[in-house]
Amino acid sequence: MNRHNRTINLGSALLLAALLAVITLPAVAQSNLKEGNNNFAMYTKTKDFKHLEAARKFADEAYKTKRDSTSFRNNLLRGLVYSTLAVVDSNRTQKYPADPIDIASASLRKLVNNKQLSYEHGPEVNYIKRSLANAYLIKANRAVAKANYEEAFNQYRQVDSISGSAIDVKHNLAVLSTKIGGEDDAIKRYQAFTRQRETSSPVYILELAELYRKKHDKPAMLNTLLTGREQFPDNKEILFALINLYVADEAYAAIVPLVDEAIAHEPENVNLNYIAGFANEMEGNTANAKRYYEKVISLDANNFEGNLQLGLLYLKEYIDNPADEDKENKAQEYLLKANQIRPSEVSALKSLAVLYDQSGDIIQLERVNNILNQLTVN
Numbered sequence: 001m002n003r004h005n006r007t008i009n010l011g012s013a014l015l016l017a018a019l020l021a022v023i024t025l026p027a028v029a030q031s032n033l034k035e036g037n038n039n040f041a042m043y044t045k046t047k048d049f050k051h052l053e054a055a056r057k058f059a060d061e062a063y064k065t066k067r068d069s070t071s072f073r074n075n076l077l078r079g080l081v082y083s084t085l086a087v088v089d090s091n092r093t094q095k096y097p098a099d100p101i102d103i104a105s106a107s108l109r110k111l112v113n114n115k116q117l118s119y120e121h122g123p124e125v126n127y128i129k130r131s132l133a134n135a136y137l138i139k140a141n142r143a144v145a146k147a148n149y150e151e152a153f154n155q156y157r158q159v160d161s162i163s164g165s166a167i168d169v170k171h172n173l174a175v176l177s178t179k180i181g182g183e184d185d186a187i188k189r190y191q192a193f194t195r196q197r198e199t200s201s202p203v204y205i206l207e208l209a210e211l212y213r214k215k216h217d218k219p220a221m222l223n224t225l226l227t228g229r230e231q232f233p234d235n236k237e238i239l240f241a242l243i244n245l246y247v248a249d250e251a252y253a254a255i256v257p258l259v260d261e262a263i264a265h266e267p268e269n270v271n272l273n274y275i276a277g278f279a280n281e282m283e284g285n286t287a288n289a290k291r292y293y294e295k296v297i298s299l300d301a302n303n304f305e306g307n308l309q310l311g312l313l314y315l316k317e318y319i320d321n322p323a324d325e326d327k328e329n330k331a332q333e334y335l336l337k338a339n340q341i342r343p344s345e346v347s348a349l350k351s352l353a354v355l356y357d358q359s360g361d362i363i364q365l366e367r368v369n370n371i372l373n374q375l376t377v378n
Helices: 002-046 049-061 066-070 072-088 100-113 115-120 122-145 149-163 167-179 183-194 202-214 218-231 236-248 252-265 270-282 286-299 304-320 325-341 346-359 362-377
Strands: none
Touching: 002 049, 002 072, 049 072, 066 072, 072 100, 072 122, 100 115, 100 122, 115 122, 122 149, 122 167, 149 167, 167 183, 167 202, 183 202, 183 218, 202 218, 202 236, 218 236, 236 252, 236 270, 252 270, 270 286, 270 304, 286 304, 304 325, 304 346, 325 346, 346 362
16 A cells, blocks of 8 residues: 555656656746846946847857747847847857857847737837848948948848838949949939939939930930939039030020029039020020120130130121121120130131121231131141
């Protein structure tokens, strides 16, 4: 009887031990989790690396079994710790079973799979995302510094996949695309964030326009600059780029309404005042053209183009009205000045020849024609 009781008691003892073992294991895991969280909290307050190392040790201890790896709380701590290490130990001075970025990313994937809990722990999950984005950003910037643009592009893509709407990252991806030969990819990226004023900028507009210029796609370049004008009507660089495009296309009618605004930005810009004069001349606005050419000469008395064009305007008016001595004198004044500035310039000499032929000044006409003949022979 007693022997039987002893057998029963021994069996009970073994069962109790087994139950205690089952109870103890989760308790240990819970203790590691608690200590890990406490140390991580201490690190966030003090920035003392020893607390982060302790948090890492406890996070690893709480992540031993397959069951541990599926626990939301375990992955949350692991993500917090290793995403932080990925940034603060960017030189990887500590030994790791894998790169902290990879460890934290694996935990983050498990966290976001649980939508309810990841929502409830939104601040912590967002912290992990920000830390990972910063870790990839460090790698990207180092790659840029070494001119390893392919690597930089790949790292920035990782940043973009985490940060989502960070416009600076999207811009860097577009810039890097051009550096690794992906102009079409770069254009698509620029298009995506220049459509809206909120994500666009004058810099982005001008860079996209430049890409179109290199591809010799003038219509797309023009549309980009016009979009930029709508988004940033007061921006000088976009306005000037648009005027330069119109100049290249000889679209003088489009230039005339813009030049006064451009000159308001740079009143003493000689080239801009000359463009204004020439555009108005081409559009038949002679009085305005004279005014701008006169401004050119007042800013630069030895400007050949300004003197020549102003002389030609007065020469035309003199030919239309040979009795107007004032027009004759003005034409001669500016054409002689142009000839003085560039004595061998054929256009100025031919214009003087026309003037002297019209006025009947045979001596001056012969002088000019002799110079022209010598230049032609040479």
